[in-house]
Amino acid sequence: MTGVWTMAAIWLGLALIATLLSIWLRVATALSEIVVGTVAQLIIGALIGGAILGTGEGWITFLSGTGAIVLTFLAGAELDPVVFRAKWKEATAIGLVAFFAPFLGCAAIAYKVLHWTLPASWLAGVALSTTSVAVVYAVMLELGLNRTEYGKAVLAACFINDLGTVIALGLIFSPFTLRTLIFVVASIVVFIILPWLTPRFFHKFGNRPSELETKFILLLLFGMGALASWAGSEAVLPAYIIGMVLAGTVGKDHILIRRLRTLTFGFLTPFYFIRAGSFVSVPALIAAPFVFLTLFVGKMVTKIAGVYPAVKFFKYKKLEARYTTLLMSTGLTFGSIAALFGLTHKVITQAQYSYLVAAVIVSAVIPTLIGNAFYLPKHLLPEDELPPEPMHRTPHKAGDRS
Protein backbone atom coordinates (compact mmCIF):
# COMPACT_ATOMS: atom_id res chain seq x y z
CA MET A 1 0.00 0.00 0.00
CA THR A 2 2.97 2.35 0.43
CA GLY A 3 2.99 3.07 -3.30
CA VAL A 4 -0.73 3.90 -3.32
CA TRP A 5 -0.49 6.23 -0.31
CA THR A 6 2.54 7.95 -1.81
CA MET A 7 0.78 8.44 -5.11
CA ALA A 8 -2.36 9.68 -3.34
CA ALA A 9 -0.22 12.16 -1.39
CA ILE A 10 1.34 13.42 -4.65
CA TRP A 11 -2.10 13.91 -6.26
CA LEU A 12 -3.56 15.67 -3.24
CA GLY A 13 -0.40 17.80 -3.03
CA LEU A 14 -0.95 18.84 -6.65
CA ALA A 15 -4.63 19.50 -5.89
CA LEU A 16 -3.62 21.72 -2.98
CA ILE A 17 -1.15 23.66 -5.15
CA ALA A 18 -3.86 24.09 -7.80
CA THR A 19 -6.33 25.35 -5.19
CA LEU A 20 -3.82 27.84 -3.76
CA LEU A 21 -3.09 29.09 -7.29
CA SER A 22 -6.80 29.44 -8.02
CA ILE A 23 -7.28 31.48 -4.83
CA TRP A 24 -4.25 33.64 -5.55
CA LEU A 25 -5.04 34.25 -9.22
CA ARG A 26 -8.85 34.20 -8.76
CA VAL A 27 -9.32 31.63 -11.48
CA ALA A 28 -11.61 28.61 -11.52
CA THR A 29 -10.25 25.64 -9.58
CA ALA A 30 -10.84 23.31 -12.54
CA LEU A 31 -8.79 25.50 -14.85
CA SER A 32 -6.01 25.67 -12.30
CA GLU A 33 -6.09 21.87 -11.83
CA ILE A 34 -5.87 21.22 -15.59
CA VAL A 35 -2.86 23.54 -15.88
CA VAL A 36 -1.18 22.02 -12.80
CA GLY A 37 -1.77 18.55 -14.26
CA THR A 38 -0.16 19.56 -17.55
CA VAL A 39 2.83 21.22 -15.90
CA ALA A 40 3.29 18.40 -13.36
CA GLN A 41 3.32 15.78 -16.08
CA LEU A 42 5.77 17.87 -18.09
CA ILE A 43 8.17 18.44 -15.18
CA ILE A 44 7.82 15.12 -13.35
CA GLY A 45 7.78 13.27 -16.66
CA ALA A 46 11.05 14.93 -17.72
CA LEU A 47 12.80 14.58 -14.37
CA ILE A 48 11.64 11.27 -12.94
CA GLY A 49 9.39 9.66 -15.52
CA GLY A 50 5.67 9.97 -16.33
CA ALA A 51 4.81 6.76 -14.46
CA ILE A 52 5.18 8.45 -11.06
CA LEU A 53 1.78 10.13 -11.53
CA GLY A 54 0.17 6.79 -12.35
CA THR A 55 -2.57 8.22 -14.55
CA GLY A 56 -3.36 4.74 -15.81
CA GLU A 57 -3.77 3.21 -12.31
CA GLY A 58 -7.19 1.67 -11.77
CA TRP A 59 -7.99 3.56 -8.59
CA ILE A 60 -6.99 6.92 -10.11
CA THR A 61 -9.11 6.22 -13.19
CA PHE A 62 -12.02 5.30 -10.89
CA LEU A 63 -11.75 8.45 -8.76
CA SER A 64 -11.34 10.59 -11.87
CA GLY A 65 -14.36 8.99 -13.57
CA THR A 66 -16.45 9.35 -10.41
CA GLY A 67 -15.47 13.01 -10.28
CA ALA A 68 -16.74 13.56 -13.82
CA ILE A 69 -19.99 11.68 -13.14
CA VAL A 70 -20.85 13.41 -9.85
CA LEU A 71 -19.88 16.83 -11.25
CA THR A 72 -22.13 16.22 -14.25
CA PHE A 73 -24.96 15.13 -11.96
CA LEU A 74 -24.58 18.29 -9.86
CA ALA A 75 -24.50 20.42 -13.03
CA GLY A 76 -27.77 18.86 -14.18
CA ALA A 77 -29.32 19.34 -10.73
CA GLU A 78 -28.81 23.11 -11.03
CA LEU A 79 -31.62 23.30 -13.58
CA ASP A 80 -34.65 25.22 -12.38
CA PRO A 81 -37.62 23.09 -13.53
CA VAL A 82 -40.15 25.89 -12.96
CA VAL A 83 -38.23 28.27 -15.21
CA PHE A 84 -37.68 25.53 -17.75
CA ARG A 85 -41.39 24.69 -17.93
CA ALA A 86 -42.24 28.36 -18.41
CA LYS A 87 -39.67 28.95 -21.14
CA TRP A 88 -39.21 25.55 -22.74
CA LYS A 89 -40.13 26.52 -26.31
CA GLU A 90 -37.73 29.44 -26.55
CA ALA A 91 -35.06 27.63 -24.52
CA THR A 92 -35.29 24.48 -26.63
CA ALA A 93 -35.07 26.40 -29.91
CA ILE A 94 -32.07 28.51 -28.84
CA GLY A 95 -30.41 25.60 -27.02
CA LEU A 96 -30.69 23.26 -30.01
CA VAL A 97 -29.32 25.86 -32.42
CA ALA A 98 -26.51 26.63 -29.95
CA PHE A 99 -25.68 22.93 -29.92
CA PHE A 100 -26.10 21.96 -33.57
CA ALA A 101 -24.33 24.94 -35.16
CA PRO A 102 -20.92 24.36 -33.50
CA PHE A 103 -21.40 20.58 -33.42
CA LEU A 104 -21.85 20.31 -37.19
CA GLY A 105 -19.64 23.30 -38.01
CA CYS A 106 -16.64 22.24 -35.90
CA ALA A 107 -16.95 18.62 -37.04
CA ALA A 108 -16.85 19.88 -40.64
CA ILE A 109 -13.84 22.11 -39.91
CA ALA A 110 -11.96 19.23 -38.23
CA TYR A 111 -12.74 16.92 -41.15
CA LYS A 112 -12.27 19.27 -44.10
CA VAL A 113 -9.65 21.74 -42.84
CA LEU A 114 -7.63 19.70 -40.35
CA HIS A 115 -8.13 16.37 -42.14
CA TRP A 116 -9.02 14.49 -38.97
CA THR A 117 -10.70 11.09 -39.24
CA LEU A 118 -14.50 11.09 -39.27
CA PRO A 119 -14.93 9.81 -35.66
CA ALA A 120 -12.29 12.30 -34.44
CA SER A 121 -14.10 15.10 -36.29
CA TRP A 122 -17.43 14.17 -34.71
CA LEU A 123 -15.77 14.18 -31.31
CA ALA A 124 -14.31 17.63 -31.99
CA GLY A 125 -17.85 18.78 -32.85
CA VAL A 126 -19.18 17.38 -29.58
CA ALA A 127 -16.38 18.85 -27.44
CA LEU A 128 -16.79 22.30 -28.96
CA SER A 129 -20.60 22.35 -28.96
CA THR A 130 -20.90 23.03 -25.22
CA THR A 131 -21.99 26.15 -23.39
CA SER A 132 -20.95 27.02 -19.88
CA VAL A 133 -24.09 27.41 -17.77
CA ALA A 134 -21.87 28.85 -15.05
CA VAL A 135 -20.47 31.66 -17.20
CA VAL A 136 -23.94 32.61 -18.39
CA TYR A 137 -25.36 32.37 -14.87
CA ALA A 138 -22.58 34.48 -13.34
CA VAL A 139 -23.02 37.27 -15.89
CA MET A 140 -26.81 37.14 -15.65
CA LEU A 141 -26.52 37.43 -11.89
CA GLU A 142 -24.11 40.33 -12.14
CA LEU A 143 -26.39 42.21 -14.51
CA GLY A 144 -29.47 41.27 -12.53
CA LEU A 145 -30.90 39.55 -15.59
CA ASN A 146 -31.36 36.17 -13.92
CA ARG A 147 -34.81 37.30 -12.76
CA THR A 148 -35.95 38.58 -16.13
CA GLU A 149 -37.78 36.56 -18.78
CA TYR A 150 -34.77 36.98 -21.04
CA GLY A 151 -32.32 35.68 -18.43
CA LYS A 152 -34.48 32.70 -17.54
CA ALA A 153 -34.85 31.65 -21.17
CA VAL A 154 -31.13 31.93 -21.87
CA LEU A 155 -30.21 29.95 -18.74
CA ALA A 156 -32.67 27.20 -19.67
CA ALA A 157 -31.28 27.21 -23.24
CA CYS A 158 -27.80 26.50 -21.85
CA PHE A 159 -29.09 23.31 -20.21
CA ILE A 160 -30.64 22.20 -23.51
CA ASN A 161 -27.34 22.95 -25.25
CA ASP A 162 -25.38 20.81 -22.78
CA LEU A 163 -28.03 18.09 -22.89
CA GLY A 164 -27.45 17.95 -26.66
CA THR A 165 -23.72 17.58 -25.98
CA VAL A 166 -24.06 14.70 -23.50
CA ILE A 167 -26.63 12.90 -25.67
CA ALA A 168 -24.33 13.23 -28.67
CA LEU A 169 -21.36 12.02 -26.61
CA GLY A 170 -23.39 9.14 -25.19
CA LEU A 171 -24.92 7.93 -28.43
CA ILE A 172 -22.79 9.00 -31.39
CA PHE A 173 -19.97 6.54 -30.62
CA SER A 174 -22.33 3.85 -29.40
CA PRO A 175 -22.43 0.72 -31.61
CA PHE A 176 -26.30 0.80 -31.70
CA THR A 177 -26.89 -2.82 -30.83
CA LEU A 178 -29.59 -4.48 -28.71
CA ARG A 179 -27.60 -3.30 -25.67
CA THR A 180 -28.08 0.32 -26.77
CA LEU A 181 -31.83 -0.27 -26.99
CA ILE A 182 -31.89 -1.86 -23.51
CA PHE A 183 -29.89 1.07 -22.15
CA VAL A 184 -32.19 3.67 -23.72
CA VAL A 185 -35.41 1.91 -22.55
CA ALA A 186 -34.05 1.29 -19.02
CA SER A 187 -32.88 4.92 -18.82
CA ILE A 188 -36.30 6.27 -19.82
CA VAL A 189 -37.99 4.09 -17.16
CA VAL A 190 -35.49 5.20 -14.48
CA PHE A 191 -35.84 8.89 -15.46
CA ILE A 192 -39.63 8.67 -15.18
CA ILE A 193 -39.65 6.82 -11.83
CA LEU A 194 -36.90 8.76 -10.06
CA PRO A 195 -38.66 12.10 -9.48
CA TRP A 196 -41.53 10.20 -7.85
CA LEU A 197 -39.51 7.63 -5.91
CA THR A 198 -36.56 9.66 -4.63
CA PRO A 199 -38.33 12.24 -2.42
CA ARG A 200 -40.54 9.52 -0.90
CA PHE A 201 -37.56 7.27 -0.21
CA PHE A 202 -35.57 10.12 1.32
CA HIS A 203 -38.55 11.23 3.39
CA LYS A 204 -38.98 7.76 4.87
CA PHE A 205 -35.37 6.72 5.46
CA GLY A 206 -33.23 9.82 4.96
CA ASN A 207 -31.99 12.67 7.12
CA ARG A 208 -29.82 10.44 9.29
CA PRO A 209 -26.06 10.48 9.97
CA SER A 210 -25.69 7.30 7.89
CA GLU A 211 -25.83 9.47 4.71
CA LEU A 212 -28.42 7.31 2.97
CA GLU A 213 -29.09 10.05 0.41
CA THR A 214 -25.47 10.20 -0.77
CA LYS A 215 -25.29 6.40 -1.06
CA PHE A 216 -28.55 6.32 -3.02
CA ILE A 217 -27.35 8.99 -5.48
CA LEU A 218 -23.98 7.27 -5.94
CA LEU A 219 -25.71 3.91 -6.44
CA LEU A 220 -27.87 5.45 -9.16
CA LEU A 221 -24.93 7.12 -10.87
CA PHE A 222 -22.72 4.01 -10.74
CA GLY A 223 -25.57 1.69 -11.74
CA MET A 224 -26.67 3.76 -14.72
CA GLY A 225 -23.02 4.46 -15.56
CA ALA A 226 -22.34 0.70 -15.68
CA LEU A 227 -25.38 0.17 -17.91
CA ALA A 228 -24.25 3.01 -20.21
CA SER A 229 -20.73 1.61 -20.39
CA TRP A 230 -22.04 -1.93 -21.07
CA ALA A 231 -24.05 -0.51 -23.97
CA GLY A 232 -20.97 1.24 -25.35
CA SER A 233 -22.23 4.67 -24.25
CA GLU A 234 -20.84 7.17 -21.74
CA ALA A 235 -21.62 7.35 -17.99
CA VAL A 236 -22.00 11.15 -17.96
CA LEU A 237 -25.11 10.89 -20.18
CA PRO A 238 -27.37 9.27 -17.54
CA ALA A 239 -25.63 11.30 -14.79
CA TYR A 240 -26.61 14.63 -16.37
CA ILE A 241 -30.19 13.57 -17.04
CA ILE A 242 -30.57 12.10 -13.53
CA GLY A 243 -29.40 15.49 -12.24
CA MET A 244 -31.98 17.26 -14.40
CA VAL A 245 -34.90 15.01 -13.43
CA LEU A 246 -34.01 15.31 -9.74
CA ALA A 247 -33.40 19.08 -9.93
CA GLY A 248 -36.85 19.85 -8.54
CA THR A 249 -36.43 17.51 -5.54
CA VAL A 250 -32.83 16.59 -4.65
CA GLY A 251 -31.56 19.77 -6.32
CA LYS A 252 -33.57 21.84 -3.82
CA ASP A 253 -32.04 20.01 -0.82
CA HIS A 254 -29.24 22.49 -0.21
CA ILE A 255 -27.68 20.49 2.63
CA LEU A 256 -27.41 17.34 0.52
CA ILE A 257 -26.08 19.28 -2.47
CA ARG A 258 -23.52 20.96 -0.22
CA ARG A 259 -22.35 17.56 1.09
CA LEU A 260 -22.04 16.22 -2.45
CA ARG A 261 -20.11 19.31 -3.48
CA THR A 262 -17.67 18.80 -0.59
CA LEU A 263 -17.08 15.23 -1.72
CA THR A 264 -16.74 16.33 -5.34
CA PHE A 265 -14.48 19.37 -5.04
CA GLY A 266 -12.56 18.16 -2.00
CA PHE A 267 -11.69 14.72 -3.29
CA LEU A 268 -13.01 13.67 -6.71
CA THR A 269 -12.70 16.44 -9.30
CA PRO A 270 -9.01 17.17 -8.53
CA PHE A 271 -8.29 13.64 -9.76
CA TYR A 272 -10.43 14.25 -12.83
CA PHE A 273 -9.06 17.65 -13.89
CA ILE A 274 -5.40 16.99 -12.96
CA ARG A 275 -5.58 13.72 -14.90
CA ALA A 276 -7.24 15.53 -17.83
CA GLY A 277 -4.44 18.12 -17.74
CA SER A 278 -1.70 15.50 -17.51
CA PHE A 279 -2.66 14.12 -20.93
CA VAL A 280 -2.18 17.49 -22.62
CA SER A 281 0.94 17.41 -24.75
CA VAL A 282 2.66 20.80 -24.64
CA PRO A 283 5.11 19.86 -27.43
CA ALA A 284 2.13 19.05 -29.68
CA LEU A 285 0.57 22.46 -28.95
CA ILE A 286 3.84 24.27 -29.61
CA ALA A 287 4.40 22.32 -32.81
CA ALA A 288 1.01 23.21 -34.33
CA PRO A 289 -0.64 26.12 -32.54
CA PHE A 290 -2.75 26.97 -35.58
CA VAL A 291 -4.68 23.69 -35.11
CA PHE A 292 -6.14 24.67 -31.76
CA LEU A 293 -6.59 28.26 -32.97
CA THR A 294 -8.58 26.93 -35.93
CA LEU A 295 -10.76 24.90 -33.55
CA PHE A 296 -11.26 27.86 -31.23
CA VAL A 297 -12.13 30.27 -34.05
CA GLY A 298 -14.36 27.57 -35.55
CA LYS A 299 -16.29 27.29 -32.30
CA MET A 300 -16.71 31.04 -31.94
CA VAL A 301 -17.77 31.58 -35.56
CA THR A 302 -20.25 28.67 -35.62
CA LYS A 303 -21.74 29.67 -32.25
CA ILE A 304 -22.19 33.24 -33.43
CA ALA A 305 -23.61 32.11 -36.78
CA GLY A 306 -26.14 29.89 -34.99
CA VAL A 307 -27.06 31.70 -31.78
CA TYR A 308 -27.23 35.31 -33.03
CA PRO A 309 -29.96 34.74 -35.66
CA ALA A 310 -31.84 32.48 -33.21
CA VAL A 311 -31.99 35.08 -30.45
CA LYS A 312 -32.84 37.80 -32.98
CA PHE A 313 -35.71 35.57 -34.16
CA PHE A 314 -37.09 35.72 -30.60
CA LYS A 315 -36.89 39.52 -30.91
CA TYR A 316 -34.13 40.03 -28.37
CA LYS A 317 -32.72 43.54 -28.47
CA LYS A 318 -29.33 44.14 -30.07
CA LEU A 319 -27.50 44.37 -26.76
CA GLU A 320 -29.11 41.25 -25.31
CA ALA A 321 -28.54 39.33 -28.54
CA ARG A 322 -24.85 40.22 -28.52
CA TYR A 323 -24.48 39.23 -24.88
CA THR A 324 -26.32 35.97 -25.35
CA THR A 325 -24.21 35.02 -28.34
CA LEU A 326 -20.98 35.82 -26.57
CA LEU A 327 -21.95 34.04 -23.39
CA MET A 328 -23.12 30.91 -25.15
CA SER A 329 -19.71 30.59 -26.83
CA THR A 330 -18.08 29.49 -23.57
CA GLY A 331 -17.72 26.01 -22.08
CA LEU A 332 -15.15 24.06 -20.09
CA THR A 333 -16.61 21.21 -18.05
CA PHE A 334 -18.41 19.28 -20.78
CA GLY A 335 -15.81 20.16 -23.39
CA SER A 336 -13.03 18.58 -21.32
CA ILE A 337 -15.23 15.57 -20.47
CA ALA A 338 -15.91 14.97 -24.18
CA ALA A 339 -12.23 15.33 -25.09
CA LEU A 340 -11.13 12.91 -22.35
CA PHE A 341 -13.80 10.43 -23.48
CA GLY A 342 -12.35 10.62 -27.00
CA LEU A 343 -8.81 10.02 -25.78
CA THR A 344 -9.63 7.12 -23.45
CA HIS A 345 -11.80 5.45 -26.12
CA LYS A 346 -9.04 5.99 -28.71
CA VAL A 347 -11.30 8.12 -30.92
CA ILE A 348 -8.65 10.87 -30.96
CA THR A 349 -4.88 10.92 -30.54
CA GLN A 350 -3.06 12.63 -27.67
CA ALA A 351 -2.14 15.52 -29.97
CA GLN A 352 -5.77 15.98 -31.06
CA TYR A 353 -6.83 15.78 -27.41
CA SER A 354 -4.32 18.53 -26.57
CA TYR A 355 -5.67 20.80 -29.33
CA LEU A 356 -9.24 20.23 -28.19
CA VAL A 357 -8.54 20.88 -24.50
CA ALA A 358 -6.59 24.03 -25.39
CA ALA A 359 -9.45 25.22 -27.62
CA VAL A 360 -11.99 24.44 -24.88
CA ILE A 361 -9.96 26.35 -22.25
CA VAL A 362 -9.47 29.34 -24.53
CA SER A 363 -13.18 29.30 -25.40
CA ALA A 364 -13.97 29.46 -21.69
CA VAL A 365 -11.64 32.37 -21.06
CA ILE A 366 -11.69 34.63 -24.15
CA PRO A 367 -15.46 35.32 -24.43
CA THR A 368 -15.61 36.29 -20.75
CA LEU A 369 -12.55 38.50 -21.17
CA ILE A 370 -14.21 40.19 -24.16
CA GLY A 371 -17.39 40.57 -22.12
CA ASN A 372 -15.43 42.12 -19.24
CA ALA A 373 -13.46 44.43 -21.51
CA PHE A 374 -16.34 45.70 -23.63
CA TYR A 375 -19.18 45.38 -21.19
CA LEU A 376 -20.52 48.72 -20.07
CA PRO A 377 -22.64 48.66 -16.94
CA LYS A 378 -26.19 49.88 -17.47
CA HIS A 379 -25.68 53.17 -15.70
CA LEU A 380 -22.97 54.05 -18.21
CA LEU A 381 -24.95 53.05 -21.27
CA PRO A 382 -26.71 55.62 -23.44
CA GLU A 383 -30.48 55.65 -22.90
CA ASP A 384 -31.32 53.99 -26.24
CA GLU A 385 -29.11 51.02 -25.37
CA LEU A 386 -30.88 50.36 -22.08
CA PRO A 387 -32.98 47.20 -21.85
CA PRO A 388 -36.76 47.63 -21.55
CA GLU A 389 -38.34 48.31 -18.16
CA PRO A 390 -38.76 44.73 -16.86
CA MET A 391 -35.04 44.18 -17.30
CA HIS A 392 -34.35 47.14 -15.05
CA ARG A 393 -35.21 44.98 -12.08
CA THR A 394 -31.59 44.63 -11.10
CA PRO A 395 -31.68 43.50 -7.51
CA HIS A 396 -28.22 41.87 -7.77
CA LYS A 397 -29.02 39.94 -4.62
CA ALA A 398 -26.68 37.04 -4.22
CA GLY A 399 -28.53 33.79 -3.89
CA ASP A 400 -31.43 34.71 -6.13
CA ARG A 401 -31.55 32.16 -8.89
CA SER A 402 -34.96 32.67 -10.36
Next chain:
Amino acid sequence: MIKKLLVAFDGSPESHAAFNFALDLAQTYKAELQVVAVVQFPEPPMDVETEAFLESGTNHYKNLFRELHKKASAVAIPIKTVVAAGRPEMQILHHIEQDKADVLVIGHQTQSRLGKWLVGSVTDKVVDHAPCTVIVVKKEHKRA
Protein backbone atom coordinates in the same frame (compact mmCIF):
# COMPACT_ATOMS: atom_id res chain seq x y z
CA MET B 1 -25.54 67.90 3.04
CA ILE B 2 -24.84 64.14 3.25
CA LYS B 3 -28.06 62.13 3.32
CA LYS B 4 -27.02 58.70 2.15
CA LEU B 5 -23.79 56.88 2.79
CA LEU B 6 -22.67 53.69 1.13
CA VAL B 7 -19.89 51.53 2.55
CA ALA B 8 -18.07 48.97 0.41
CA PHE B 9 -17.32 46.03 2.70
CA ASP B 10 -15.23 42.91 2.15
CA GLY B 11 -14.45 41.85 5.72
CA SER B 12 -10.85 43.12 5.60
CA PRO B 13 -9.44 45.33 8.37
CA GLU B 14 -9.53 48.21 5.85
CA SER B 15 -13.24 47.71 5.22
CA HIS B 16 -13.94 47.55 8.97
CA ALA B 17 -12.11 50.87 9.27
CA ALA B 18 -14.24 52.23 6.41
CA PHE B 19 -17.38 51.11 8.21
CA ASN B 20 -16.26 52.74 11.47
CA PHE B 21 -15.58 55.98 9.60
CA ALA B 22 -18.95 55.85 7.86
CA LEU B 23 -20.67 55.21 11.19
CA ASP B 24 -19.08 58.39 12.58
CA LEU B 25 -20.23 60.30 9.50
CA ALA B 26 -23.75 58.89 9.75
CA GLN B 27 -23.97 60.03 13.39
CA THR B 28 -22.65 63.46 12.56
CA TYR B 29 -24.89 64.08 9.54
CA LYS B 30 -27.86 61.94 10.63
CA ALA B 31 -27.44 60.13 7.32
CA GLU B 32 -28.76 56.79 6.13
CA LEU B 33 -26.12 54.07 6.04
CA GLN B 34 -26.00 51.13 3.67
CA VAL B 35 -23.31 48.45 3.48
CA VAL B 36 -22.66 46.47 0.32
CA ALA B 37 -20.51 43.34 0.11
CA VAL B 38 -19.81 41.57 -3.17
CA VAL B 39 -19.32 37.85 -3.79
CA GLN B 40 -16.78 37.61 -6.58
CA PHE B 41 -16.66 34.55 -8.83
CA PRO B 42 -13.43 33.01 -10.08
CA GLU B 43 -12.71 33.38 -13.82
CA PRO B 44 -14.03 31.71 -15.83
CA PRO B 45 -17.02 30.71 -13.69
CA MET B 46 -17.33 26.91 -13.57
CA ASP B 47 -20.40 24.69 -13.41
CA VAL B 48 -21.42 23.86 -9.81
CA GLU B 49 -18.49 25.84 -8.33
CA THR B 50 -20.22 29.17 -9.09
CA GLU B 51 -23.30 28.23 -7.08
CA ALA B 52 -21.04 26.99 -4.26
CA PHE B 53 -19.16 30.32 -4.27
CA LEU B 54 -22.42 32.22 -4.14
CA GLU B 55 -23.76 30.22 -1.21
CA SER B 56 -20.61 30.26 0.89
CA GLY B 57 -19.92 33.92 0.07
CA THR B 58 -23.45 34.97 1.02
CA ASN B 59 -23.27 33.07 4.32
CA HIS B 60 -19.81 34.48 5.04
CA TYR B 61 -20.97 38.09 4.60
CA LYS B 62 -24.22 37.56 6.47
CA ASN B 63 -22.18 36.38 9.46
CA LEU B 64 -19.88 39.40 9.21
CA PHE B 65 -22.88 41.73 8.95
CA ARG B 66 -24.02 40.66 12.44
CA GLU B 67 -21.03 42.42 13.96
CA LEU B 68 -21.75 45.57 11.91
CA HIS B 69 -25.39 45.55 13.02
CA LYS B 70 -24.26 45.27 16.66
CA LYS B 71 -21.87 48.22 16.30
CA ALA B 72 -24.52 50.32 14.57
CA SER B 73 -27.30 49.55 17.03
CA ALA B 74 -24.95 50.45 19.90
CA VAL B 75 -24.99 54.03 18.57
CA ALA B 76 -28.65 53.84 17.43
CA ILE B 77 -27.87 54.11 13.72
CA PRO B 78 -30.03 51.85 11.54
CA ILE B 79 -28.07 50.20 8.73
CA LYS B 80 -29.07 48.31 5.61
CA THR B 81 -26.86 45.46 4.44
CA VAL B 82 -26.75 43.93 0.96
CA VAL B 83 -24.82 41.01 -0.51
CA ALA B 84 -24.34 41.45 -4.26
CA ALA B 85 -22.63 39.17 -6.77
CA GLY B 86 -20.22 39.87 -9.63
CA ARG B 87 -17.25 42.15 -10.13
CA PRO B 88 -16.89 44.31 -6.99
CA GLU B 89 -16.23 47.62 -8.78
CA MET B 90 -19.28 47.20 -11.02
CA GLN B 91 -21.58 46.27 -8.16
CA ILE B 92 -20.36 49.13 -5.97
CA LEU B 93 -20.90 51.61 -8.82
CA HIS B 94 -24.32 50.12 -9.48
CA HIS B 95 -25.36 50.52 -5.83
CA ILE B 96 -24.14 54.13 -5.73
CA GLU B 97 -26.51 54.85 -8.65
CA GLN B 98 -29.38 52.68 -7.49
CA ASP B 99 -29.38 53.99 -3.92
CA LYS B 100 -28.49 57.54 -4.96
CA ALA B 101 -25.66 57.61 -2.41
CA ASP B 102 -24.06 60.97 -1.71
CA VAL B 103 -20.80 59.51 -0.46
CA LEU B 104 -19.07 56.17 -0.89
CA VAL B 105 -16.74 55.10 1.92
CA ILE B 106 -14.22 52.44 0.95
CA GLY B 107 -11.13 50.94 2.57
CA HIS B 108 -7.66 51.56 1.23
CA GLN B 109 -6.25 48.42 -0.32
CA THR B 110 -2.61 47.54 -0.02
CA GLN B 111 -1.62 45.20 -2.80
CA SER B 112 1.65 44.00 -4.20
CA ARG B 113 2.65 45.26 -7.65
CA LEU B 114 2.01 41.80 -9.05
CA GLY B 115 -1.44 41.69 -7.42
CA LYS B 116 -2.31 45.11 -8.85
CA TRP B 117 -1.11 44.06 -12.29
CA LEU B 118 -3.03 40.79 -12.15
CA VAL B 119 -6.37 41.86 -10.71
CA GLY B 120 -6.12 45.62 -10.33
CA SER B 121 -7.37 47.61 -7.39
CA VAL B 122 -11.11 47.82 -6.76
CA THR B 123 -10.61 51.10 -4.89
CA ASP B 124 -8.74 52.70 -7.82
CA LYS B 125 -11.43 51.66 -10.30
CA VAL B 126 -14.26 52.89 -8.06
CA VAL B 127 -12.54 56.24 -7.39
CA ASP B 128 -12.07 56.69 -11.14
CA HIS B 129 -15.68 55.98 -12.11
CA ALA B 130 -17.87 56.86 -9.10
CA PRO B 131 -20.43 59.61 -9.79
CA CYS B 132 -20.21 60.79 -6.15
CA THR B 133 -17.62 61.74 -3.55
CA VAL B 134 -15.46 58.82 -2.48
CA ILE B 135 -13.70 58.68 0.87
CA VAL B 136 -10.83 56.21 1.03
CA VAL B 137 -10.12 55.16 4.62
CA LYS B 138 -6.80 53.80 5.88
CA LYS B 139 -7.07 50.79 8.15
CA GLU B 140 -5.69 52.68 11.17
CA HIS B 141 -8.95 54.64 11.50
CA LYS B 142 -10.60 54.02 14.87
CA ARG B 143 -14.07 55.20 15.84
CA ALA B 144 -14.13 58.47 17.70
